[in-house]
Amino acid sequence: MLKHAATRLLQLMLMLVVLSMITFILMKLAPGDPVRTILKADEGAVTEEDQREVREKLGLDMPLYQQYGVWLAGVAQLDLGKSYTTNRDVWHLLIERLPATVRLMAGSVLALIIIALPLGMLAAKFQNRLPDHISRMFALLGSSMPSFWLGLLLIYLFSYKLNWLPMMGGGTIAHLILPSITLGFVMAPEYIRLLRAGLLDTLSQEYIRAARARGIAEWRILFRHALQAALLPVVSIMGMSMGALMAGSVVTESLFGWPGLGSMAMEAITQRNYPVIQGYILLTGLFIGLANWMSDIGLGLLDPRIRHGKGQGL
Amino acid sequence: MNSQPQIQGRNSLSLMLICLIMLMAGCSTDKDASAGQDGSKKATIIHSLPNETMDPHNEWIALRAGVTETLVRLNERMEVAPWLASSWEAKDELTWSFTLREGITFHDGTKLDAAAAKASFERGIADSGALAAGLRLASIEASGQELIFKTKEPHPAFPTELVHPTASIISVTAEKEAGKEAFNKAPVGTGPFKVVQFIPGQEISLERYEGYWDGIAKLNTVKFQFNADANVRTLAFQSKQADIVYHLAPEALAAIEADPQLAVQSVTSLRTHYFTYNPKSSNVADVKVRKAIDMLIDRDTIVQNIMLGHALPANGPFNPNLPFGNQGEYQKLNQSEALRLLESAGYKPNADGKLTKNGQPLVLKLVAFSGINPELPLIPLIVQSEAAKAGIAIEIVSAEFPDVYILDHSDWDLSTSSYLTSPRGDGGSFLNAAYLPGGSSNAANVQVNGLEPVLKELNATGEVEKRNQLTREAVRIINEAKVHSFIINPNILVGVNSRITDWSPGAEEFYIVTNQLDVK
Numbered sequence: 001m002l003k004h005a006a007t008r009l010l011q012l013m014l015m016l017v018v019l020s021m022i023t024f025i026l027m028k029l030a031p032g033d034p035v036r037t038i039l040k041a042d043e044g045a046v047t048e049e050d051q052r053e054v055r056e057k058l059g060l061d062m063p064l065y066q067q068y069g070v071w072l073a074g075v076a077q078l079d080l081g082k083s084y085t086t087n088r089d090v091w092h093l094l095i096e097r098l099p100a101t102v103r104l105m106a107g108s109v110l111a112l113i114i115i116a117l118p119l120g121m122l123a124a125k126f127q128n129r130l131p132d133h134i135s136r137m138f139a140l141l142g143s144s145m146p147s148f149w150l151g152l153l154l155i156y157l158f159s160y161k162l163n164w165l166p167m168m169g170g171g172t173i174a175h176l177i178l179p180s181i182t183l184g185f186v187m188a189p190e191y192i193r194l195l196r197a198g199l200l201d202t203l204s205q206e207y208i209r210a211a212r213a214r215g216i217a218e219w220r221i222l223f224r225h226a227l228q229a230a231l232l233p234v235v236s237i238m239g240m241s242m243g244a245l246m247a248g249s250v251v252t253e254s255l256f257g258w259p260g261l262g263s264m265a266m267e268a269i270t271q272r273n274y275p276v277i278q279g280y281i282l283l284t285g286l287f288i289g290l291a292n293w294m295s296d297i298g299l300g301l302l303d304p305r306i307r308h309g310k311g312q313g314l
Numbered sequence: 315m316n317s318q319p320q321i322q323g324r325n326s327l328s329l330m331l332i333c334l335i336m337l338m339a340g341c342s343t344d345k346d347a348s349a350g351q352d353g354s355k356k357a358t359i360i361h362s363l364p365n366e367t368m369d370p371h372n373e374w375i376a377l378r379a380g381v382t383e384t385l386v387r388l389n390e391r392m393e394v395a396p397w398l399a400s401s402w403e404a405k406d407e408l409t410w411s412f413t414l415r416e417g418i419t420f421h422d423g424t425k426l427d428a429a430a431a432k433a434s435f436e437r438g439i440a441d442s443g444a445l446a447a448g449l450r451l452a453s454i455e456a457s458g459q460e461l462i463f464k465t466k467e468p469h470p471a472f473p474t475e476l477v478h479p480t481a482s483i484i485s486v487t488a489e490k491e492a493g494k495e496a497f498n499k500a501p502v503g504t505g506p507f508k509v510v511q512f513i514p515g516q517e518i519s520l521e522r523y524e525g526y527w528d529g530i531a532k533l534n535t536v537k538f539q540f541n542a543d544a545n546v547r548t549l550a551f552q553s554k555q556a557d558i559v560y561h562l563a564p565e566a567l568a569a570i571e572a573d574p575q576l577a578v579q580s581v582t583s584l585r586t587h588y589f590t591y592n593p594k595s596s597n598v599a600d601v602k603v604r605k606a607i608d609m610l611i612d613r614d615t616i617v618q619n620i621m622l623g624h625a626l627p628a629n630g631p632f633n634p635n636l637p638f639g640n641q642g643e644y645q646k647l648n649q650s651e652a653l654r655l656l657e658s659a660g661y662k663p664n665a666d667g668k669l670t671k672n673g674q675p676l677v678l679k680l681v682a683f684s685g686i687n688p689e690l691p692l693i694p695l696i697v698q699s700e701a702a703k704a705g706i707a708i709e710i711v712s713a714e715f716p717d718v719y720i721l722d723h724s725d726w727d728l729s730t731s732s733y734l735t736s737p738r739g740d741g742g743s744f745l746n747a748a749y750l751p752g753g754s755s756n757a758a759n760v761q762v763n764g765l766e767p768v769l770k771e772l773n774a775t776g777e778v779e780k781r782n783q784l785t786r787e788a789v790r791i792i793n794e795a796k797v798h799s800f801i802i803n804p805n806i807l808v809g810v811n812s813r814i815t816d817w818s819p820g821a822e823e824f825y826i827v828t829n830q831l832d833v834k
Contacts (some may be wrong), residue, residue, distance in 0.1 A: 031713070031714060031715045031718040031719065031722075032714070032715050032718060033715075033718060036717075036754065038443050038444070039443050039444050039447055039754070040444040040480075041747075041754040041755070046444075046447050046747065046754035047447070047752065047754070048752045050443070050447040051754070053443075054443050083366065085366070085372065085373075086366045086367040086369060086372055086373070086498075087367075087369065087372060087441055088366070088367060088495070088498070092495065093366065093514075096514060097514070097515070148543075152545055152546070155546060155549055156549060159549065159550075159553060159555070160549045160552060160553045163553060166555070167546060167549060167550055167553070167555060168360075168539065168541050168546055168550060169516055169517055169539060170513070170516055171513075254542050254543060255543050255546060256541075256546070257364070257515075257516055257517075257539065257540055257541035257542070257543075257546070258516075259513055259514060259515040259516035263364060263515050263542070264366065264514075264515060266542075267364060267366070267515075267542075
């Protein structure tokens with residue numbers, strides 16, 4: 001078990017190095033010049049000499065491999081560099097923004113569960129009947145609607161028309177509701193369908209038939225026996241969905257003025273703020289890697305076969 | 315059946331849900347719910363640019379939020395006027411003397427004198443490359459209320475550089491006490507409001523400073539929020555969750571104007587959208603061709619159909635409301651005159667109606683700017699349509715950073731550009747940046763015959779009226795050479811609730827939270 005954990009950790013570190021290397025190269029290949037942003041060239045006369053000085057100071061005149069080496073050496077000492085635009089430690093920026101993003105992700109997962117669990121169960125319980133059709137329609141809507149569009153619709157309805165919820169900002173649970181629903185709704189379809197398929201499969205198992213033969217109520221069978229088994233693939237997918245959740249948070253955070261990592265990354269990309277982009281990628285890579293690891297643990301908790309090392313489970 | 319694993323499984327699921335809820339709730343704070351209920355006056359403002367820091371020397375937000383002030387400011391006529399400094403003069407071509415007002419204190423109660431201002435500038439120059447590049451200072455001396463700047467080279471437009479928000483005066487003593495990180499979240503300046511709380515990327519809570527030197531602010535508190543999405547900002551304004559909202563979505567204006575409680579103020583900005591002609595392109599080497607293309611730009615349609623009336627057609631680089639701004643008539647769409655010019659340049663229509671010269675059709679490549687303002691990618695489409703009617707084919711390529719595209723490619727004929735041409739009430743810096751070789755806004759390396767002596771004289775002239783006259787002369791020469799086709803000055807659309815009084819937006823977007831800002 002310990003050896004397995006160490007191997008996974010090593011894999012994660014290797015993945016982070018490769019990820020940072022690819023991002024670094026892609027970032028440098030993309031058009032744009034951070035020096036113009038730093039010197040605010042759009043607002044006044046800046047000479048070539050000024051630009052050269054800044055380029056030299058930041059090491060942007062060095063060959064690419066050298067720039068990456070300097071950055072990596074900094075990372076090894078937990079120094080992610082400074083933001084080009086604000087001069088602040090990237091590490092501080094990330095730590096400052098992380099709680100808001102984690103809160104949003106937690107809210108989104110909760111919204112996802114609230115949406116997907118009943119719809120998936122109803123669809124399985126009433127296969128090919130009205131609840132199943134409604135669930136299918138819902139899944140179709142969710143998967144075909146871009147998150148920014150859904151977010152705007154929710155703002156229009158709940159903030160503008162009904163004035164029930166704040167449309168932007170953070171600080172209270174009320175601020176979290178609309179962005180969480182936006183992210184959760186867009187991610188729900190695959191979970192609804194997965195849960196439905198899992199439940200249908202489980203409900204056709206022999207032990208379920210045996211339970212029915214013993215006269216156990218249908219809802220009791222669904223909740224106590226079938227759901228637990230059907231949740232295994234859902235939890236497994238959940239770990240892998242963290243990447244999509246992070247990516248979705250970029251748009252959602254910008255829309256709702258939510259002060260998380262996503263909106264910060266969006267701004268950093270526009271400004272070609274390389275240290276912040278690199279820091280963001282590293283942190284999200286680490287986060288997604290850890291989420292996958294936690295999903296493995298979660299599977300162990302849900303499936304005694306995995307927990308007790310008996311059989312493969314899923 | 316062994317039920318223990320099932321119970322554990324269910325418990326695990328419940329545990330996960332509880333953790334999620336705790337995570338969401340754990341960091342939440344229910345603040346600001348009762349603000350204003352005690353009869354105090356408050357207002358909410360939303361701006362489009364989120365800020366990571368309130369560092370006054372690297373961002374505009376501290377000045378915009380009324381926390382810091384500069385030695386001099388722009389007045390309603392966009393002229394440099396006294397602010398923290400009551401007067402100033404050039405002692406010689408390298409030396410500027412500023413006299414600071416008496417009786418001004420920072421939010422921490424310390425007095426503003428020349429030594430405090432000197433420390434502030436030293437901190438700014440060390441922390442901000444842009445400020446250092448703009449001021450070009452050799453030394454600063456402080457004596458009582460007199461601050462003496464020595465520049466590295468003659469800098470007649472020096473006072474205009476001090477208008478910039480990054481030249482804000484801060485209390486370095488307060489920074490030393492609080493530490494840089496904390497200070498940049500709550501900078502201590504001399505403005506009418508002080509920072510209560512700053513949440514990066516989200517909002518600033520402001521409270522008035524009781525010791526403000528120019529009359530205590532009329533509002534008790536201000537909430538200054540950020541949101542990058544124009545639709546959300548507009549809905550926030552329509553739902554009256556915000557009193558002042560910057561950069562509204564133009565398509566929502568009709569709905570806003572239907573509400574008697576809401577108004578939109580449309581202010582011509584200091585930004586200019588224009589085309590740059592490639593000096594290396596043989597297609598546009600002839601000035602007659604460039605003038606013809608200029609005549610094929612339907613500025614009226616761009617203003618009416620793309621900008622919905624919220625822009626001014628441009629005939630030069632500067633906002634016409636400025637003392638040195640664009641004057642005279644702008645070029646209207648003129649197909650027949652454009653065709654006459656093109657014919658005199660040697661182009662003849664072929665059987666298909668395409669203009670050709672020596673058997674070669676006139677095909678132009680236009681680099682369209684895809685960033686910043688939504689109208690920028692649309693303008694080339696209008697020009698493409700009018701050019702097609704004249705027999706000119708225009709191929710549009712989209713670029714996020716046209717300046718970078720220009721540096722890397724030579725196979726283009728014209729490119730969209732968009733710059734703040736006079737952010738500090740002076741045109742000198744733009745003219746130098748856009749028309750001199752190596753200028754930061756001159757990626758195409760445009761050169762204009764006869765312009766350099768005028769710019770040289772401008773760069774050596776301190777007297778404002780003379781500078782304005784030289785700027786106008788420079789624009790005349792630039793327009794004659796037609797190296798650029800100026801298209802429009804877009805407006806800033808600001809939503810103002812009728813409960814707001816004694817406030818109007820400025821073209822410079824510097825002075826947003828003021829001591830005069832009030833609510834009914």
